[in-house]
Structures are given as C-alpha cells and as structure tokens.
Amino acid sequence: MDKQDRQKVARSGAEKFHPTLWIEGQKSSSLAGKTIVLGVTGSIGAVRTIELSRELIRNGAEVHAVMTEAATHILHPDALHYATGNPAITELGGRVEHVEFCGLKGRADLLLIAPATANTIGKIAYGIDDTPVTSFATTALGSGVPVMVVPAMHESMFRHPAVAENLKKLKSWGISIVGPRLEEGIAKIAANEEIVLEVERALGSRTLENRKVIITSGSTAEILDPIRILTNRASGKTGRELALEAYRNGADVTLLHRDKLGFAGIREIFAESAAEMTDSVLLELEKGYDVLISSAAIADYTAEPSPKKIKSGGELVLRLKPTRKLIKECREKYPDLIIVGFKAETGVETDELIRRAASTLKASKLDLIAANDVGKGGMGTEENELYLLGRKKNEPWHISGNKRKLAAYILEEVAGLLKRSFS
Numbered sequence: 001m002d003k004q005d006r007q008k009v010a011r012s013g014a015e016k017f018h019p020t021l022w023i024e025g026q027k028s029s030s031l032a033g034k035t036i037v038l039g040v041t042g043s044i045g046a047v048r049t050i051e052l053s054r055e056l057i058r059n060g061a062e063v064h065a066v067m068t069e070a071a072t073h074i075l076h077p078d079a080l081h082y083a084t085g086n087p088a089i090t091e092l093g094g095r096v097e098h099v100e101f102c103g104l105k106g107r108a109d110l111l112l113i114a115p116a117t118a119n120t121i122g123k124i125a126y127g128i129d130d131t132p133v134t135s136f137a138t139t140a141l142g143s144g145v146p147v148m149v150v151p152a153m154h155e156s157m158f159r160h161p162a163v164a165e166n167l168k169k170l171k172s173w174g175i176s177i178v179g180p181r182l183e184e185g186i187a188k189i190a191a192n193e194e195i196v197l198e199v200e201r202a203l204g205s206r207t208l209e210n211r212k213v214i215i216t217s218g219s220t221a222e223i224l225d226p227i228r229i230l231t232n233r234a235s236g237k238t239g240r241e242l243a244l245e246a247y248r249n250g251a252d253v254t255l256l257h258r259d260k261l262g263f264a265g266i267r268e269i270f271a272e273s274a275a276e277m278t279d280s281v282l283l284e285l286e287k288g289y290d291v292l293i294s295s296a297a298i299a300d301y302t303a304e305p306s307p308k309k310i311k312s313g314g315e316l317v318l319r320l321k322p323t324r325k326l327i328k329e330c331r332e333k334y335p336d337l338i339i340v341g342f343k344a345e346t347g348v349e350t351d352e353l354i355r356r357a358a359s360t361l362k363a364s365k366l367d368l369i370a371a372n373d374v375g376k377g378g379m380g381t382e383e384n385e386l387y388l389l390g391r392k393k394n395e396p397w398h399i400s401g402n403k404r405k406l407a408a409y410i411l412e413e414v415a416g417l418l419k420r421s422f423s
Helices: 003-011 019-023 044-058 077-084 097-102 118-125 132-143 161-172 192-203 237-248 274-285 326-333 350-363 403-422
Strands: 035-040 062-067 110-116 147-151 181-183 186-188 212-216 252-257 267-270 291-294 301-303 320-322 338-345 368-373 383-390 397-402
Touching (some): 019 044, 035 077, 044 110, 044 192, 062 077, 110 192, 118 132, 118 161, 132 147, 147 161, 147 192, 192 237, 237 252, 274 326, 326 338, 338 350, 350 383, 368 403, 397 403
Parallel strands (some): 035 062, 035 110, 110 147, 291 338
Antiparallel strands (some): 301 320
C-alpha cells in the first residue's frame, strides 16, 4: 500500500464527517491531497493555530495537530480537534503516532511547527526528544519529511545568541523558517497568510523553480502638483495574485507597484509614475529575468507637474504628453525575454476585443496577452473574465473566475512557454 492509499484509508474513518471538513477546499485546491502535521508548542501564539488549521483545510489540506504539554495550558486539545477535524495528539501511544505520520512510510507531507518556542527550537537543534512535538521533528528529519518552523517568543529571547545559532543550524538541515515579525518587543508568530503561502510553495508543483519573474501591478500616478495626481481605477488585485501564484510555484518574484504586499519571500519595488515604473523595470531586468508580466495599468499620458498647489476655482486646462511604452522598450532591449501583456478595452464586442488584442500581441512582440472589456467588470473586482492569446496559439481561449484562479491559468501557460523555450 503506497502513501496515497494509506491516506485514503485513514480519511475513510468516522472523522471525515466532522463538520469542520465541510470547508475543505473552499478557497483553493493548492494543498489537495496533502497531509500536514501541525506541531503546537507553549507560546501564546498557539491561539492563532485554530484559524491557521482552517486556512490550510480551506486550501485542501488534511491537518493533524500534535501538542506539547505546555501548549495544552494555553489551548485545549478539543479546540484543535474542532479546528482540524482530527483528535489532537498530546502524547505518544501504541499507534506510534510520530512514526505513523513522519516515519519512512509516514502519511505526512510536511511537519509544520507553529508556533515554535525557543525551547523547542533548541531541543530540535540538539536532537532532544522529551515532547510529542520534538519526537515528531526527530522522526521527520530522519525520514526526509519536510519540516517548517515558525518561531514565536519575546524579542529578547529571539535575540539570544544560542537561539540565533540554533535557527542557523535548523536552516542548514533544510528546515524552512517562517517569520517572526518583530513588533512591540515581541518576535510574533508570522501571519497565517504568510505561513499558508510558504506551505503552498513547499508542497506545490514547483513549475517555476529557479525562474526569475518580474511583475508590474496596479495603477500608476502622474503628479499634477504636490497634492493632486492623475491616475486610474486599477486596483492591483490581478498583479498581486500573479505574484503570489508565481511564488507558490517556486519562482523568484519581484513585484513593482505603488502598494504594499508584505510577504517576506516576494521582493517589492515602489514605483509611482509611468516613468518610474519603466525605469525601474529596465534597471531590474539587467539582473537577469526569465519572464516579465506587465499587468499594471500604466498611464498613457503625463503632465508637467506644478511645483506649488494649483489654486482651486475656475477652469483648469492640462497639457498632457504621451508616456514611454514599457513593453516596447523592454522588448527592444531584451528580445528573448518572455513577456506577458494585458489589453483593456471598453464597450467592444468579443470579436473586436480579440482582434485588437491580436494586433497588440503582434505589434509588441508579446508571447502572451490577456484581454478583457473592463466596462463589464474586472477593475477593482474579485472576479474577472479574460481572453488569452499566445504567439504560438492558433485560437484565443476564454477563462473566467476569481483573480487567483485566473493567475493560476496565466502562470501555467508561462511555465509551458519556459519549458518550450528551454527544451
């Protein structure tokens, strides 16, 4: 019986009817078929694991919690039973739970220790097994099961030289470290969104591993005076989802926008105006990238800014001049770079939308273009409808859904383009 069969058998018991499991896969299937053991230790951050468990389940995972005795003083095991749909493991018994999940033929795809105290981190670093969580860790490390550690403690403890050295040792063994966030004198447990993202990256398809992807996102803003700007309605949601999806798939991601995403693994560059965004992309491309995804709604026109506030009252006439074209300059300088563009139109029939997109695809020498009628939705919304056209595709194809789903479609096509170009 292989690992997948054992997981199916384990899932076939009465616990599959637990009400918590009604939410399984409601957000995405990124962790479908994956079994995650959540190790909970005695940090106050343990209270966050209720929602963390449910977020993992919403993305398709099967979650089993294992707790130290100290953790049970902060969070009752019944709470994690409710959160995961499976009884929390608080001691090792005749099932030999640490081997069942993290042994050489174990069910677990990942051991996620969140929160991880300084005490537990030190014990793992020195192979000390005196809690269920540390026994799971030792077994996982000896079996090659991936381990992820999310530290949480007071900042003074986190800055202790021994803790720093222990974390360095864990990293050298291939253990992923997520966080912490240093705030208010505390090394706080990382945000659940960041933890889930790192789990998705660790257990994902890795179709973009070792690839560098640069993405422009959102609207630009052209300065009119020290107070006023000229901008558009683009929210940047598509660009953010593209960055997150590229990261899930293993890419080294850089995101250029005038917003803040705030995930440690994704590099962000602030670019406000069309000129700043174009200059920043060109400068960044010098470092060597495989893909440019230009999803930003870059201003077509700019103005000569007034050094002082323009007085209000009466009519105001602005003299606008065209901005530089980012894609044009990037293609001229990097003829072999894979470039994905976006085409937004309003009030056109589908045939005309596709015709205009095809024209832009050819004229700008794009590898892929996504077109939509923003008059029907898309700007600022959670859902969108796109037509994708590729340089080597004979027919356009239609996709619709939430922007995470659309980003996944686009990145899947990008992975195919990379595979073909390097084969």
